[in-house]
Amino acid sequence: MTGAVTGIVHHWPTWLLGVVVVSSFAFVAVAGLLLFRRVTGGRLPLSEDMNNDIIFFSSAIGVFYSLVVGLMAASVWSNYSGVSDVLSGEAAALGALYRTALDFPEPTRGRLRTDLREYAEFVVERSWPAQRRGEVNDGARHLIDRVQGHLLAFEPTTLGGQAVYAETLRLFTEMIELRRKRIEAVGGNLPGVMWGIVLVGAALSVGVTYLLKIQSVIQILLTGFLAAFMGLVVFVMGGMDSPLTGPLALSSEPYEIVLRGMTDGR
Numbered sequence: 523m524t525g526a527v528t529g530i531v532h533h534w535p536t537w538l539l540g541v542v543v544v545s546s547f548a549f550v551a552v553a554g555l556l557l558f559r560r561v562t563g564g565r566l567p568l569s570e571d572m573n574n575d576i577i578f579f580s581s582a583i584g585v586f587y588s589l590v591v592g593l594m595a596a597s598v599w600s601n602y603s604g605v606s607d608v609l610s611g612e613a614a615a616l617g618a619l620y621r622t623a624l625d626f627p628e629p630t631r632g633r634l635r636t637d638l639r640e641y642a643e644f645v646v647e648r649s650w651p652a653q654r655r656g657e658v659n660d661g662a663r664h665l666i667d668r669v670q671g672h673l674l675a676f677e678p679t680t681l682g683g684q685a686v687y688a689e690t691l692r693l694f695t696e697m698i699e700l701r702r703k704r705i706e707a708v709g710g711n712l713p714g715v716m717w718g719i720v721l722v723g724a725a726l727s728v729g730v731t732y733l734l735k736i737q738s739v740i741q742i743l744l745t746g747f748l749a750a751f752m753g754l755v756v757f758v759m760g761g762m763d764s765p766l767t768g769p770l771a772l773s774s775e776p777y778e779i780v781l782r783g784m785t786d787g788r
Contacts, residue, residue: 539769540757547753548746551728555745558732570735580730587723591755594716598763605707605765606772612700613776616642619693620784625686626676633672635784641665642781650774653708653766660705669694704766711763720759724752 534542616638623634644662652659673694678687728749734741761770 534769536761536769540754543757544750544753547724547756548750551749552742552746554729555732555742566733568733568735573734573736576730576733580727583723583727583730587727590723591720591759594712594720595755595759598712598759602762602765602772605704608700608703608707609772609774610776612697612704613780615693615697615700616777617780617783619690619697620780622686622690622693625683626690630672630676634669637665637668637672639781639784641669642777642784645777646774646781650777654771656708656764656767658705658708666698666701708766717760720756724749724756728752 620635620638623631623638625631626634641662644665648661649659673687673691676687678684728745731741731745731748736744758770761768765772
């Protein structure tokens with residue numbers, strides 16, 4: 523079951539997945555309204571005079587729900603933006619490290635640039651597809667170890683060479699730190715209990731509209747619109763809650779740009 527859901531997320535277009543989620547929320551809400559009417563069958567003492575009271579309590583629920591979802595959305599966006607910065611930072615450090623390797627003599631220069639290019643290829647071609655599936659492919663560790671070995675084996679003999687060497691070590695350390703943060707971000711998301719609050723709050727916000735005593739067509743439309751909006755909010759939050767695996771997952775474009783520069787000899 524999980525594999526089927528994962529396949530849908532990764533192979534369906536984002537817009538289509540969004541339409542399905544939003545439509546599902548609206549359909550379930552309207553179906554629940556019709557079922558509620560059939561089950562109650564006029565047994566509840568509801569009247570048009572009670573609409574104002576129902577709307578008051580509905581507004582109160584909406585206010586508290588908006589506050590909770592707003593705080594969660596801010597947290598989700600902060601995490602999403604932070605992961606985006608990590609990707610850009612790692613790619614920038616990788617590109618700078620590749621260019622700095624030009625200042626090393628052979629054969630260290632060629633070995634460094636070859637291993638760094640292979641690392642960029644591995645990230646784009648193998649690490650990224652694995653991340654989209656929620657997996658961590660750490661096969662590039664041997665490339666990192668080789669780069670580290672080349673750097674530790676090199677001994678600069680001039681003051682200029684020492685400055686370049688120190689800057690190269692700084693860039694390498696920065697890239698390693700950002701790489702670790704990227705790997706950790708693969709499984710990062712909101713706790714399940716928080717998503718439970720979002721879904722239960724959405725159900726309560728929509729369910730209270732079932733008690734209104736208004737024309738059937740108008741009530742169905744209003745319920746459907748409200749549920750569709752809830753579905754849109756949940757879809758966007760869910761997509762951004764998983765920056766590397768969800769339907770709104772970040773792309774490998776920063777690494778692809780660096781890789782193209784390496785391939786073109788820049």
